[in-house]
Amino acid sequence: MSQRFFFLTVVLTLLLGAPAGAGQGSAPLDSLFQALRAAPDDVAAEPVEGRIWDVWLQHPDETLLAEMRSGVLSLNADDYPAALDAFDRVVARDPTYAEGWNKRASAHYMLGDYESAMNDLRRALLLEPRHFGALATLGLVYLELDRPAAALRAFDAALAINPHLPNLRRQAQSIRISAAGLAL
Template sequence: MDGLFSALHTTTDAAYAESVEEHIWDFWLEHPDPAMVRDMRAGVFSLNDDDYEAALHAFDAAITRDPSYAEGWNKRAATHYMLGDYGAAVVDLRHALSLEPRHFGALVELGLVYLALGQDQWALRAFDAALTINPHLNRVRAQADAIRHRATGTAL
């Protein structure tokens, strides 16, 4: 993983960065327990189908099965976010980040939660932290720039 993160941070090739990012996500989703993989897949399918209660149930099961699995916490946080339970999302994202501090996806999600709560400066901190790890998150960079411009009162 260290090599992937190093490559992600240093490359200027957008296509290569996208490939590296996909490998990192694949690694985060891996788990040696087939039951965990089933729970996570079920949760992701439910989340993608906007069945948030089923997704929450699946991710709860995954976290119960292995509380040290950062991606379980991250996906459950995404579900809480979609349900509008921002407090629970923040708790889960912080836990995910305690397990995998380089989880740029969790940092982006944390920024989105803070935006939803109207806490722009906390959102900016989360977005900037994600961009430090993965400088190829162009939408996140645009969001961070928009926050900075709002804070200074200048137009984009």
């Protein structure tokens, strides 16, 4: 499976049903992450994961949220330069908004600017260390840079936070198999 296809699958999976919600660092996130880890299977985890995305996407500034929506629509329409422009405005408006950095990283990734994507993902993770979406994308960036060991560390970190990401589990397993020198 190509890395871009895998990235789009991860992004779309993580974005589905994720309307604007609350912001990193809020108290409800702790209980949501506990519920996510305690979910018995991937299906049971889906609504909890969706609520986490709701919280991450929430922001009190309606103008910023309009820019986020514009950027996400552009990203989903494969208009990566327009998405990047929108997310540039988001992070300029609030540099403490982790999801703005995460989304901007996605646009950089799709444009092939892996260094910028990595920098934005690091900013997102400084603001929200439990951001499994940012960790997953960081792993994809490392794969593009032919750094499979670093990619595996990022994927494992994402899975430690959210063990209910089947595509990510498969990707991590593929790296492990390749590292062991086994054919798929």
